[in-house]
Amino acid sequence: MTKEKLRLGVIGCGRIAQAAHFPAVQKAKNVELAAVFDPSPLLAEGAGLRLGVQAYTDQQEFLNAEIDAVLIAIPDRFHVPVSIAALQAGKHVLVEKPVAVTAAEAETLIEILQRSGLQLQVGSMKRFDPGIARAQRVIAEGGIGRILSARCWYRVMSELRPPVEATLFPAMLVDQDVRNRETALKAANRKTHLLATHGIHTFDLMRFLLGDITVSAATMAVDGVDHSWHGIATTEGGAAASFEITASVHAEWTEGFQVYGSKGHISAEIPFPFSRAASRVRIFRVDESSYEEPIFGDTDAYKLQVEAFAAAILGGRPVEPNAGDGLKALEIVEAVNLLTAREELDQRKTA
Numbered sequence: 001m002t003k004e005k006l007r008l009g010v011i012g013c014g015r016i017a018q019a020a021h022f023p024a025v026q027k028a029k030n031v032e033l034a035a036v037f038d039p040s041p042l043l044a045e046g047a048g049l050r051l052g053v054q055a056y057t058d059q060q061e062f063l064n065a066e067i068d069a070v071l072i073a074i075p076d077r078f079h080v081p082v083s084i085a086a087l088q089a090g091k092h093v094l095v096e097k098p099v100a101v102t103a104a105e106a107e108t109l110i111e112i113l114q115r116s117g118l119q120l121q122v123g124s125m126k127r128f129d130p131g132i133a134r135a136q137r138v139i140a141e142g143g144i145g146r147i148l149s150a151r152c153w154y155r156v157m158s159e160l161r162p163p164v165e166a167t168l169f170p171a172m173l174v175d176q177d178v179r180n181r182e183t184a185l186k187a188a189n190r191k192t193h194l195l196a197t198h199g200i201h202t203f204d205l206m207r208f209l210l211g212d213i214t215v216s217a218a219t220m221a222v223d224g225v226d227h228s229w230h231g232i233a234t235t236e237g238g239a240a241a242s243f244e245i246t247a248s249v250h251a252e253w254t255e256g257f258q259v260y261g262s263k264g265h266i267s268a269e270i271p272f273p274f275s276r277a278a279s280r281v282r283i284f285r286v287d288e289s290s291y292e293e294p295i296f297g298d299t300d301a302y303k304l305q306v307e308a309f310a311a312a313i314l315g316g317r318p319v320e321p322n323a324g325d326g327l328k329a330l331e332i333v334e335a336v337n338l339l340t341a342r343e344e345l346d347q348r349k350t351a
Contacts, residue, residue: 014178199333
């Protein structure tokens with residue numbers, strides 16, 4: 001492409017689109033929001049009016065519109081079929097995480113993607129947090145030496161989440177029938193939904209920072225609707241790593257990582273994503289006996305994500321993270337599910 005801006009259509013006009021993706025696309029320097037689609041007339045037409053773009057309630061009509069690519073922000077179970085429809089219509093794809101519901105489903109998508117000649121980026125937007133990106137570059141360049149140990153955690157707040165979101169979110173369009181249906185489906189599959197929705201962030205982050213990992217042990221605790229997973233993994237380079245995913249904690253949001261190498265240490269405090277702030281990163285190098293604490297100005301990871309997607313498509317470069325990255329994160333989710341299921345079975349046998 002030789003155009004300066006990517007003509008983008010957004011599929012899904014619900015909560016995540018309104019809170020994150022619409023503002024990001026509107027601010028992105030190399031993207032033109034061209035159309036929106038949602039099967040709900042209330043959401044599609046309301047978003048179209050607010051954004052001043054054409055709104056569609058028919059998916060094929062939307063895909064036939066003058067757009068170069070789509071951003072898919074719909075429930076997880078629709079990610080693969082809608083991504084396939086977009087690819088078959090000749091559109092590049094940026095799809096919310098997880099890329100699919102299962103690893104097998106992701107493999108099917110990758111087969112179709114490879115035949116299409118198009119590109120698909122997975123919406124693991126934390127890779128575009130400038131603090132996290134700085135940490136990854138330092139690690140990749142050997143800035144803290146050979147990695148020995150790492151710890152990552154992701155703790156979703158419970159009672160505090162609704163008022164915090166009400167503070168940070170714009171006024172929301174709500175189709176109550178759609179919300180009721182999706183809430184019921186999530187509640188019916190809460191354990192599976194929580195690990196796939198929240199754990200996928202941690203597992204992609206671990207791979208981004210450390211490379212491929214193998215999970216060797218995992219345990220899960222449950223108290224009512226609250227779930228907590230803890231696990232141990234090793235990297236291809238031989239480092240030991242641990243993780244925690246808890247949804248939810250009756251406290252503040254807390255997310256971050258610590259990575260120890262032979263020549264230094266990196267730690268990060270990752271803020272609630274809708275604050276659009278950068279992670280607070282501290283980089284210690286033994287040779288210098290000092291900490292680096294970088295400060296960033298442009299910190300909206302959702303905007304930086306869509307700008308990177310557009311730059312790759314317009315420049316003919318590969319996107320990142322790609323569908324293969326999405327598949328590997330899902331494989332880790334499935335490994336954790338398998339390990340905790342075996343643990344539950346063993347506990348029942350000995351009860």
